[in-house]
Amino acid sequence: MREPILIDCGASSSSVIGGRQWQSDDNFVSSGTPKKISDQVVDEILFTVRSFPLNLDRKFCYVMSVSRGWKYIIRTTYYYGGVNGKDTLPPVFDQIVDGSFWSVVNTTADYADGLASYYEGVFLAQGKSISVCIASNSYTSSDPFISALELVRLDGTLYNSTDFNSFGLSLVARHAFGYSGPIIRFPDDQFDRFWEPYSLNSTVPNNRKLEVSGFWNLPPSRIFNTDLRATSVQPLEFTWPPMPLTKAIYYIALYFAHDSDSLGDGSRVFDVSINGITYYRELSVTPAGAVIFASKWPLEGLTTLTLSPRSGSNLPPLINGGEMFQLIPLGGKTLVRDVTALNAIKSSFENAPVDWNGDPCMPKNYSWSGVTCSEGPRIRVVALNLTNMALSGSLAPEVSKLTALSSIWLGNNSLSGSIPDFSSLKLLESVHLEDNRFSGNIPPFFGGVPHLRELFLQNNNLTGQVPSNLLQKPGLDLRTSGNPFLTQPPR
Numbered sequence: 001m002r003e004p005i006l007i008d009c010g011a012s013s014s015s016v017i018g019g020r021q022w023q024s025d026d027n028f029v030s031s032g033t034p035k036k037i038s039d040q041v042v043d044e045i046l047f048t049v050r051s052f053p054l055n056l057d058r059k060f061c062y063v064m065s066v067s068r069g070w071k072y073i074i075r076t077t078y079y080y081g082g083v084n085g086k087d088t089l090p091p092v093f094d095q096i097v098d099g100s101f102w103s104v105v106n107t108t109a110d111y112a113d114g115l116a117s118y119y120e121g122v123f124l125a126q127g128k129s130i131s132v133c134i135a136s137n138s139y140t141s142s143d144p145f146i147s148a149l150e151l152v153r154l155d156g157t158l159y160n161s162t163d164f165n166s167f168g169l170s171l172v173a174r175h176a177f178g179y180s181g182p183i184i185r186f187p188d189d190q191f192d193r194f195w196e197p198y199s200l201n202s203t204v205p206n207n208r209k210l211e212v213s214g215f216w217n218l219p220p221s222r223i224f225n226t227d228l229r230a231t232s233v234q235p236l237e238f239t240w241p242p243m244p245l246t247k248a249i250y251y252i253a254l255y256f257a258h259d260s261d262s263l264g265d266g267s268r269v270f271d272v273s274i275n276g277i278t279y280y281r282e283l284s285v286t287p288a289g290a291v292i293f294a295s296k297w298p299l300e301g302l303t304t305l306t307l308s309p310r311s312g313s314n315l316p317p318l319i320n321g322g323e324m325f326q327l328i329p330l331g332g333k334t335l336v337r338d339v340t341a342l343n344a345i346k347s348s349f350e351n352a353p354v355d356w357n358g359d360p361c362m363p364k365n366y367s368w369s370g371v372t373c374s375e376g377p378r379i380r381v382v383a384l385n386l387t388n389m390a391l392s393g394s395l396a397p398e399v400s401k402l403t404a405l406s407s408i409w410l411g412n413n414s415l416s417g418s419i420p421d422f423s424s425l426k427l428l429e430s431v432h433l434e435d436n437r438f439s440g441n442i443p444p445f446f447g448g449v450p451h452l453r454e455l456f457l458q459n460n461n462l463t464g465q466v467p468s469n470l471l472q473k474p475g476l477d478l479r480t481s482g483n484p485f486l487t488q489p490p491r
Contacts, residue, residue: 004192005064005151010034010048017044020186025050025149028062031354035145037081046079046116049145054136059096059366061133061358062149066125070153071164073191074123074132077148078107079116084142093144096133097123099362100331103170104137105144116147118194120171122154122325124164126333131358135366152191158217161295162251162327169251169325173241177319178226188220195223195321200238216291217253219321224257224289229318236307236317241324247300248326252279254305255321257289269310270317275303282310285318296327334361334373337401338381342371344398349391349415380404387432388412400424411435411456419443430454434479437461442480447473458482465489 008015008022012034015022022045025034032052041047052060066072074097080090090107107117123130130151134144162169175198176184186192230236258268272280272292280292307317342360346352353369360381361373372383381402387409394417395410407430408422415433418440422428429451438460446455447469455470459482468489470478480486 002067002153004153005149007062007064007149008045008048009050009146009148010036012048015044022148025062028064028149029060030357031060035083037079037083038086039079039081041079041081043079043116045077045148046081049079049081049083049147051083051143051145052134052136054091054140054143055355056136056138056140057365058355058369059094059133059135059358060355061096061131063129063131063357064151065128066130066151067153068125068128070125070156071122071158072125072130073120073150073152073154073193074130075118075120075148075150075152075192076105076132076146077116077118077150078105078145079147080107080111080145083145088142091142091144092137092139094135094137094366095119096131096135096358096363096366097121097168098126098131098330099333099359100168100328101363102168102328104139105134120194121328122159122162122164122169124168126165127336133358133366150192154191155218158191159251159253159325161293166330168328168330170328172245172250172324172326174321174323175240176223176226176321177228179223184220184222188222190218190220193220195220198228198240198242199226200228215255215289216293217323219255219291223255223321227258227318227320230307230309230316233309233314233316235309236319238305239302240305240322241303244301245299245303246326248298249296250299251293251295251323251325251327252297253291253293253323254319255289255291256283256285256319257287258285258318266315267313268315268317269313271308271310273306273308275299276306331362331364332377332379334359334379334381338404341396341398341401342368342381344396348394348396350393351391353386353389374404383407383409385409386413391415395420397421403427406430408432416461421445423448426450428452432456433460434458435460439463442466442470442486444469446470452476455479462486 006022007025009025011024013024032050035051036048090111092106095102095105110117176195177198179197180199184195268285346356356368360368360371361379370386374380374382382404391413397420400421405425406427409432411432412435416437423445428449434456441464444467454477456479458479462483463485465487
């Protein structure tokens, strides 16, 4: 297994915690403020957070290099620790993966109980990086934050009945049934999935060792050391997950095995149903184990799981483990060529906007500052408006790759260097470069841009002659005053 990416958000340096190497977050995020929490906590990962400004419709992203085409578990951990003030409730906010809304983060109930909150999802790396973003929503009342971020690359076979080009998985519940100890995780689970305890008083733990291997989804063998089982050959019925579900489509995997000592000449065969609907018929559980799963199961509210013995079965039904994920429909993503061009423009600015990370256009209400995008299946950048953003540096020639642009507004900044070639931007209607420090000639290509109606170049350091094809271009509002060394062509 490749080394996981373990990020201790807000930490000033890397450290070894729980025998594993955690990195500070400096190399993964370019905005926000590291802060120490005021609460006393045992877990070192929770000592610090990175806090982000409360700024509606802006996302702040961590960007991690990954292996394209592989699935990753992403886990985010949040412990408020009074970081916005002891009398301020924990903020409620959104988390986003690449261009897709993942979930609302609400840590209020956990924090009241002195607990950290964690969220886990499984997503496909569709490029060479994955971005995980924090964003304020209309309920956010103080600065959002994050305590830790983990990425673990999964074995190719895990959860592979899901179409990860269309969906992500967001963890709802993962339990070791009949178990009452601390969370089972790494090193028992090689992918460091968290298996929480789930026990009912009416069940008998089975503490014998089982030899299960080659299991679908590779659950840790430790979850098979305990089980929930009926006390006799009768149906076993219980509520799982232990909380009501929002109306959605879910992925469910249930794990079964038992020790060979208890089998003897008996058989353990039963039907599995969810809310009275048969999920699997005549499941025969053996020491080798079995997993049954449903890729798309609609659920809402409390869910009842029932294991009903078949006639002829003389051993009570049992279950060892279960996982449930909500399917998250993926949003679109900005055309790769436009993303590449914008990142080149970002690099040419000396102080790019702090939210220029992650997907430039998606989710729709969280596009980058100053970036307007098209609707529909092919998402393009159609306008840049970075007027009055205190930008310095230059304008990268890669702006010419943004061929869907209709307007470029960069007025009232401190941008310098020459004006790059916009001749490939056939849809361009409006260019505002006024009140900057652009130098060199006014390029004549502007005369050949078919729909150009505004070209504002006043108050720069442009030199040479104004191209005559611009002065003669019908319908063009051309402004060039305030360039002392610029001359008009002879009449």
